[in-house]
Amino acid sequence: MVTELNAIITIAYRDFTKFLRDRPRILISFVLPTMFVGILGGSLQANLAKNVGFNFLAFVFVGVLAQVLFQSTASGIISLVEDREQDFSQAIFVAPVRRSSIIIGKILGEGSVSFCQAAGVIIFGLIMGVPLSFWQFARLLPAAAAVSFLGGAFGMLVLANLGNQQRVRQIFPLVIFPQFFLAGVFNPITHLPPVLFVLSRIAPLTYGVDFLRGIYYAGMPEASTLVLHSPLVNLGIITVLSGVFLAIGTALFVRSERNR
Amino acid sequence: MPHAVEVNNLVKRYKNAAVNAVDGISFVVEQGALFALLGPNGAGKTTTISILTTTLTKTSGSVHIAGHDSDGEQNAVRSMIGVVFQRPSLDLNLTAEENVRFHSILYGLYRFRPSYGMMPDSYKQRIAELSAVLGIRDELFHPVKTFSGGMRRKLEIVRDLMHRPKILFLDEPTTGLDPVSRKNLWEYLSRVRAEEDTTIFLTTHYLEEAEHADRVCIINHGVIAAIGRPQDIRQGLTEEYLLLDAADRSALEAELSRRGLLSDSAAPAGAAEFRIMLRGKNPAAIIQSITTPLISLHIHSPTLEEAYLEMVGREEQKNGVQAAAA
Numbered sequence: 001m002v003t004e005l006n007a008i009i010t011i012a013y014r015d016f017t018k019f020l021r022d023r024p025r026i027l028i029s030f031v032l033p034t035m036f037v038g039i040l041g042g043s044l045q046a047n048l049a050k051n052v053g054f055n056f057l058a059f060v061f062v063g064v065l066a067q068v069l070f071q072s073t074a075s076g077i078i079s080l081v082e083d084r085e086q087d088f089s090q091a092i093f094v095a096p097v098r099r100s101s102i103i104i105g106k107i108l109g110e111g112s113v114s115f116c117q118a119a120g121v122i123i124f125g126l127i128m129g130v131p132l133s134f135w136q137f138a139r140l141l142p143a144a145a146a147v148s149f150l151g152g153a154f155g156m157l158v159l160a161n162l163g164n165q166q167r168v169r170q171i172f173p174l175v176i177f178p179q180f181f182l183a184g185v186f187n188p189i190t191h192l193p194p195v196l197f198v199l200s201r202i203a204p205l206t207y208g209v210d211f212l213r214g215i216y217y218a219g220m221p222e223a224s225t226l227v228l229h230s231p232l233v234n235l236g237i238i239t240v241l242s243g244v245f246l247a248i249g250t251a252l253f254v255r256s257e258r259n260r
Numbered sequence: 261m262p263h264a265v266e267v268n269n270l271v272k273r274y275k276n277a278a279v280n281a282v283d284g285i286s287f288v289v290e291q292g293a294l295f296a297l298l299g300p301n302g303a304g305k306t307t308t309i310s311i312l313t314t315t316l317t318k319t320s321g322s323v324h325i326a327g328h329d330s331d332g333e334q335n336a337v338r339s340m341i342g343v344v345f346q347r348p349s350l351d352l353n354l355t356a357e358e359n360v361r362f363h364s365i366l367y368g369l370y371r372f373r374p375s376y377g378m379m380p381d382s383y384k385q386r387i388a389e390l391s392a393v394l395g396i397r398d399e400l401f402h403p404v405k406t407f408s409g410g411m412r413r414k415l416e417i418v419r420d421l422m423h424r425p426k427i428l429f430l431d432e433p434t435t436g437l438d439p440v441s442r443k444n445l446w447e448y449l450s451r452v453r454a455e456e457d458t459t460i461f462l463t464t465h466y467l468e469e470a471e472h473a474d475r476v477c478i479i480n481h482g483v484i485a486a487i488g489r490p491q492d493i494r495q496g497l498t499e500e501y502l503l504l505d506a507a508d509r510s511a512l513e514a515e516l517s518r519r520g521l522l523s524d525s526a527a528p529a530g531a532a533e534f535r536i537m538l539r540g541k542n543p544a545a546i547i548q549s550i551t552t553p554l555i556s557l558h559i560h561s562p563t564l565e566e567a568y569l570e571m572v573g574r575e576e577q578k579n580g581v582q583a584a585a586a
Contacts, residue, residue: 010365
């Protein structure tokens with residue numbers, strides 16, 4: 001058990017260290033949220049806020065926070081494909097640790113990376129004037145961990161079904177970008193046409209975004225119009241989805257690693 | 261005491277492949293032995309080593325490593341082995357020391373520590389000793405991406421010796437190493453074998469490395485072409501012979517022919533020396549009995565390389581004939 005725990009920490013630490021040494025990746029990770037919150041959120045706030053009756057910048061801010069946590073961890077997990085192609089995963093997979101420990105370590109490592117990026121979003125949001133109290137922030141932290149873990153589990157499921165880096169590069173944007181809109185990162189999704197409604201409820205990111213909004217807007221009048229489910233319901237769905245994605249993804253990935 | 265490696269009727273067919281990459285091979289490796297698996301590219305060596313080290317599933321047959329089933333007891337197998345893969349398996353974004361430290365923690369040798377300074381003295385001594393043997397001590401704290409191919413290979417070997425594996429799998433470990441590093445590595449491996457009774461399972465293209473093996477297994481097209489001690493394989497496939505020459509070549513040819521010593525072949529073309537197959541005959545007696553004055557003389561002892569080339573060449577020729585006939 002101690003060995004497994006050490007292995008999880010080691011794999012997580014390795015990923016986080018790699019992120020800190022990759023300057024272009026650090027730069028990109030701060031630029032994109034800045035664009036989303038600053039340009040998109042700022043322009044929507046300036047043009048639509050009076051009509052919609054709530055702070056659009058804050059709405060987009062929480063959405064982008066969830067999206068960054070989810071997407072960063074998911075795409076980080078995809079780097080297992082890169083490891084596989086560099087044959088580094090051979091060295092990890094021949095170590096006497098459980099396959100699930102390797103995957104969990106990887107998710108935690110990429111989760112830490114996503115927290116760094118989320119810190120960038122929060123700092124920029126505060127500069128832009130997004131209202132965020134200390135208690136809102138304190139409540140958002142553990143919820144952010146759950147959203148990040150969901151992203152990692154989702155990444156594992158996608159990874160297990162894609163063979164190589166090239167296919168990942170082609171397919172991954174297709175399963176991530178539509179979720180931005182279906183999950184309501186920038187747009188309210190309380191009322192949707194039937195087809196979009198179904199797709200929106202299938203998209204895992206929907207529950208991550210709604211979870212963070214439920215916590216951000218807890219006790220505020222906006223909650224009734226902007227939040228779909230209670231935080232507890234979202235947490236339950238996130239837990240179940242993470243468990244299912246992780247179990248299927250790990251099993252498929254390990255099988256494809258050995259069963260060639 | 262169980263065999264270090266026991267393979268029975270091992271078969272591997274890759275997905276969508278028409279033929280078996282490994283086709284029913286069986287062998288055992290004794291604990292503490294140096295075992296060399298030889299064969300041309302694509303013969304099935306890396307496939308075999310991948311199955312033995314649990315990174316690849318087999319199609320059928322059984323594999324036991326130190327008595328543990330490679331499918332049912334994977335973690336028990338993994339904790340006993342070290343593997344130096346044919347293609348480098350290092351994390352290029354980390355330093356050499358970080359690669360070694362993370363490996364050591366994954367093998368349960370030490371608890372996680374975020375820096376070298378916080379690691380126990382036993383770790384520092386071990387990594388210093390191993391890196392000194394392979395000549396990369398000064399580069400330990402440099403990023404691996406700045407390393408040459410040879411240095412990366414050395415680092416992998418340092419990493420995989422850290423946990424003192426009972427069985428060390430080396431898939432062409434000295435490819436890309438300079439002669440001094442190769443010599444140092446083999447000296448160190450000999451010491452490890454003597455001191456720790458480590459079994460070494462080797463694949464190599466350097467046949468002189470396999471000369472020192474306790475047993476050699478030559479595979480080709482996924483089947484075993486020969487297995488045994490290097491000297492037995494050498495003698496089974498090639499013969500010792502005398503090479504001699506005289507100033508008066510026609511006199512020598514006439515004498516050898518008269519004495520029946522040239523029965524296998526006619527006189528050599530051009531200036532090539534005359535060859536007399538020994539086949540158990542005493543070379544000294546043959547030399548003494550020759551009356552034609554000689555100008556050159558030496559006994560040729562077969563090498564494993566010749567035996568290997570003979571065997572693989574014969575197989576390729578046979579396959580070529582079959583392909584042409586088809």
